[in-house]
Amino acid sequence: MYLAERGKGLPDRAIGVFDSGVGGLTVLKEIQRLLPGEELLYLGDTARVPYGTKSPATVRRYAMEAATFLTRRRVKMLVVACNTASSVALLELENCFQIPVIGVIEPGARRAVSVTRTGCIGVIGTEGTIKSGAYTLAIKQLAPDADVVGVPCPLFVPLVEEGWLDHPVTRLTAEEYLRPLRKHGIDTLVLGCTHYPLLKDVLQEVLGPEVVLIDSAEETAFAVATRLQGRSQLRPIRPAVPSQFFVTDVPERFQRVGGEFLGHLLTGVEQVSID
Amino acid sequence: MYLAERGKGLPDRAIGVFDSGVGGLTVLKEIQRLLPGEELLYLGDTARVPYGTKSPATVRRYAMEAATFLTRRRVKMLVVACNTASSVALLELENCFQIPVIGVIEPGARRAVSVTRTGCIGVIGTEGTIKSGAYTLAIKQLAPDADVVGVPCPLFVPLVEEGWLDHPVTRLTAEEYLRPLRKHGIDTLVLGCTHYPLLKDVLQEVLGPEVVLIDSAEETAFAVATRLQGRSQLRPIRPAVPSQFFVTDVPERFQRVGGEFLGHLLTGVEQVSID
Numbered sequence: 392m393y394l395a396e397r398g399k400g401l402p403d404r405a406i407g408v409f410d411s412g413v414g415g416l417t418v419l420k421e422i423q424r425l426l427p428g429e430e431l432l433y434l435g436d437t438a439r440v441p442y443g444t445k446s447p448a449t450v451r452r453y454a455m456e457a458a459t460f461l462t463r464r465r466v467k468m469l470v471v472a473c474n475t476a477s478s479v480a481l482l483e484l485e486n487c488f489q490i491p492v493i494g495v496i497e498p499g500a501r502r503a504v505s506v507t508r509t510g511c512i513g514v515i516g517t518e519g520t521i522k523s524g525a526y527t528l529a530i531k532q533l534a535p536d537a538d539v540v541g542v543p544c545p546l547f548v549p550l551v552e553e554g555w556l557d558h559p560v561t562r563l564t565a566e567e568y569l570r571p572l573r574k575h576g577i578d579t580l581v582l583g584c585t586h587y588p589l590l591k592d593v594l595q596e597v598l599g600p601e602v603v604l605i606d607s608a609e610e611t612a613f614a615v616a617t618r619l620q621g622r623s624q625l626r627p628i629r630p631a632v633p634s635q636f637f638v639t640d641v642p643e644r645f646q647r648v649g650g651e652f653l654g655h656l657l658t659g660v661e662q663v664s665i666d
Numbered sequence: 667m668y669l670a671e672r673g674k675g676l677p678d679r680a681i682g683v684f685d686s687g688v689g690g691l692t693v694l695k696e697i698q699r700l701l702p703g704e705e706l707l708y709l710g711d712t713a714r715v716p717y718g719t720k721s722p723a724t725v726r727r728y729a730m731e732a733a734t735f736l737t738r739r740r741v742k743m744l745v746v747a748c749n750t751a752s753s754v755a756l757l758e759l760e761n762c763f764q765i766p767v768i769g770v771i772e773p774g775a776r777r778a779v780s781v782t783r784t785g786c787i788g789v790i791g792t793e794g795t796i797k798s799g800a801y802t803l804a805i806k807q808l809a810p811d812a813d814v815v816g817v818p819c820p821l822f823v824p825l826v827e828e829g830w831l832d833h834p835v836t837r838l839t840a841e842e843y844l845r846p847l848r849k850h851g852i853d854t855l856v857l858g859c860t861h862y863p864l865l866k867d868v869l870q871e872v873l874g875p876e877v878v879l880i881d882s883a884e885e886t887a888f889a890v891a892t893r894l895q896g897r898s899q900l901r902p903i904r905p906a907v908p909s910q911f912f913v914t915d916v917p918e919r920f921q922r923v924g925g926e927f928l929g930h931l932l933t934g935v936e937q938v939s940i941d
Contacts, residue, residue, distance in 0.1 A: 438724050439714050444827075446916040449713050546835075549824040552719075560821075560838050567835065641721040666941060 402624045405430040405635075406615065407461030408470040411453075412440035413645055414548070414585030415472025416652040418495065419634065421612035422470070426619075428626040431634040432464055435649075436665070438639035441548060443517025443584070447479040450519060454480035455487065460637070460665045462488055467624055470615060471495065474583050474607065475517050478525035491618050498610035499581050500529035506603050507579040510534065513572040513602075514541040516583030517548070526583055540575050544568045544584075551586040552648055557593065565590070565597045573598065581605045589652070636660040677899045680705040680910075681890065682736030683745040686728075687715035688920055689823070689860030690747025691927040693770065694909065696887035697745070701894075703901040706909040707739055710924075711940070713914035716823060718792025718859070722754040725794060729755035730762065735912070735940045737763055742899055745890060746770065749858045749882065750792050753800035766893050773885035774856050775804035781878050782854040785809065788847040788877075789816040791858030792823070801858055815850050819843045819859075826861040827923055832868065840865070840872045848873065856880045864927070911935040 408419050412435045419433050434457050436442075442450045454476040458469055469484065469492045471477045477494030484492045503512050514526040521543040530537050546564050555561050572580065580602055582588055588606045595604060619625045638645045642660035650657045683694050687710045694708050709732050711717075717725045729751040733744055744759065744767045746752045752769030759767045778787050789801040796818040805812050821839050830836050847855065855877055857863055863881045870879060894900045913920045917935035925932040 438720060440719075444715075444919065445713060446918075449915045545828055546821070546824050549821050553820055560835055560842065563835050563838060640724045643721075644719065 401467055402619075402626050404465055404467035405432045406468045406470060407432045407434070407458075407464065407466030408472045409434040409436070409454075409457040409461060409476075410473040410585060411436050411442040411475070413552075413649040413652050416649050417585045417588050417606075417608040418470060418472035418611050420653055421608045422615055423631070423634070425612045425616050426625070427631045428628045430626075430632040432461055432466060432637070433634055434461055434637045434663075434665070435645055436639050437645050441517070442473060442475040443519045443548065444545065445475075445519065447519070447523065450476055451480045451483055454484060456665045458484050458488055458492075460663065462490065466490065468493065468615065468619065470611065472585060472611070474585065475519040478520045478523035491622070493611060493614050493618060495585070495607040495611045496525045496529050496583075498614040499583065499605055499607035500526055500533060502610045503579050503581050503605045504530060504533040504537065506605070507534075507537070509576070509578045510536055511538045511575065511577045511579075512540070513575070513577035513580040514539060514583050515544045515547070515568065515572075515580065515587065516541070518543045518545055520583050526581060540572060540577065542568055542572060544587075547590060548584065548586045551589050554651065556589055561590065561593050562597065565593050569594070569597050577602060579603045579605060582607060637663045639663065639665055676742055677894075677901050679740055679742035680707045681743045681745060682707050682709070682733075682739065682741030683747050684709040684711070684729075684732040684736060684751075685748040685860060686711050686717040686750070688827075688924040688927055691924050692860045692863050692881075692883040693745060693747035693886050695928055696883045697890055698906070698909070700887045700891050701900070702906045703903045705901075705907040707736060707741060707912070708909055709736055709912045709938075709940070710920055711914050712920050716792070717748060717750040718794045718823065719820065720750075720794065722794070722798065725751055726755045726758055729759060731940045733759050733763055733767075735938065737765065741765065743768065743890065743894065745886065747860060747883075747886070749860065750794040753795045753798035766897070768886060768889050768893060770860070770882040770886045771800050771804050771858075773889040774858065774880055774882035775801055776808060777885045778854050778856050778880045779805055779808040779812065781880070782809075782812070784851070784853045785811055786813045786850065786852045786854075787815070788850070788852035788855040789814060789858050790819045790822070790843065790847075790855065790862065791816070793818045793820055795858050801856060813850075815847060815852065817843055817847060819862075822865060823859065823861045826864050829926065831864055836865065836868050837872065840868050844869070844872050852877060854878045854880060857882060912938045914938060914940055
């Protein structure tokens with residue numbers, strides 16, 4: 392069965408994207424922008440969100456179930472649009488599924504290394520992402536002399552979900568979380584969680600204009616395009632194909648918060664069971 | 667099988683307590699304080715925490731699985747130490763299991779009605795608890811003329827889990843959330859989430875000393891004691907029996923955060939599968 396899904400020479404198949412919830416929509420949005428002809432299947436595991444506070448073993452199990460659901464729909468590529476799952480489950484997914492698997496860590500790390508001038512790079516993310524050390528490893532593989540500082544920022548996701556994007560509480564929280572990074576003198580900050588691009592304005596203000604913010608979503612979209620092109624699996628450009636959305640809890644909340652992420656109404660979201 | 671678990675005349679059996687995570691430990695602590703001779707089995711569904719942002723249907727499914735796990739261990743009573751699960755799943759649990767099921771809503775509502783002078787009662791909780799209207803219903807059943815205002819406070823749980831119990835961010839967040847309740851002139855506030863008792867000091871300061879805070883945990887412990895006494899199922903008082911703790915994700919985080927909830931080291935936590 393997996394053989395039939397390999398997808399070689401099958402540019403018409405969809406790209407499967409998954410995340411624990413709505414956060415991965417920032418990645419979906421960038422893929423849509425870069426590759427408007429591609430069809431996307433998006434799965435948000437909203438019944439078990441978040442992944443960021445859970446153990447690597449549990450996140451690996453959830454990621455495997457999400458990937459299995461998408462590969463059964465014969466996607467040509469898997470995009471792990473979740474930093475926590477990318478940090479702890481990518482290798483296992485690559486080993487289990489015979490289609491390309493793209494995570495968000497390596498693209499973000501690559502970009503950070505290419506823009507830093509001082510080599511002093513900050514990474515913010517969930518507890519799970521920072522604890523895994525995945526960004527530090529990916530950055531050091533590209534630039535062994537880089538000085539990488541990771542800081543977990545567990546309140547940023549709930550703040551985004553609350554819609555407090557430009558709020559005194561968010562600013563105060565950012566000042567607290569980013570203090571050690573400012574002290575360390577970073578010149579580049581990786582936004583190592585798909586929710587964080589929505590906080591770009593506040594983060595930039597707190598860090599000052601000289602620090603470059605790296606949005607993994609944009610970089611991941613480039614990685615997707617490059618890999619598909621390399622395999623001659625890009626669809627010919629044509630009018631945008633509507634994406635399909637699946638969630639594991641009822642769709643209402645996903646539609647509401649997800650609509651804010653995408654900047655347009657989100658409809659036709661289907662509830663499915665993956666466990 | 668359920669018949670054998672009814673527990674009538676079986677005071678020696680344990681009391682089963684469950685929550686989505688560590689929050690229910692505030693209820694466990696109060697039961698231990700009031701009934702030091704009782705043995706307690708605690709289950710935290712840490713692989714799927716939180717429940718407060720999830721749909722009633724999903725929370726009901728999780729609550730059924732948690733209750734099934736505990737009843738298989740032949741507990742004499744089920745305590746739903748989670749406001750969200752109590753709000754949406756209590757009736758179904760009572761219908762499915764033939765042992766007494768105690769939730770946290772009714773005890774909290776009863777206490778609020780007994781202490782209010784003006785009849786103007788505020789309730790704070792997760793999105794799921796407030797949306798369910800369970801507290802309003804329970805209070806109105808006891809005092810039909812009461813004026814009940816519910817406000818969801820989704821950031822309080824992550825703030826407690828971050829350990830920011832006395833932090834400027836928490837104070838600012840509380841001021842924002844509680845503003846409508848202050849304007850409304852409540853004289854009583856139900857802490858409708860098991861995490862919130864840890865924020866008592868900040869909440870009292872923001873609301874002023876004249877507003878009475880109702881901690882569902884204490885009231886629930888009284889309800890447990892009363893019901894067991896009424897069924898002659900109280901254990902004779904004797905040296906404290908150690909509680910048993912089960913979680914659905916790895917124990918580390920539960921032990922760390924839970925230890926802060928209980929004020930002492932939490933060890934011997936066992937990981938189990940309930941789904």
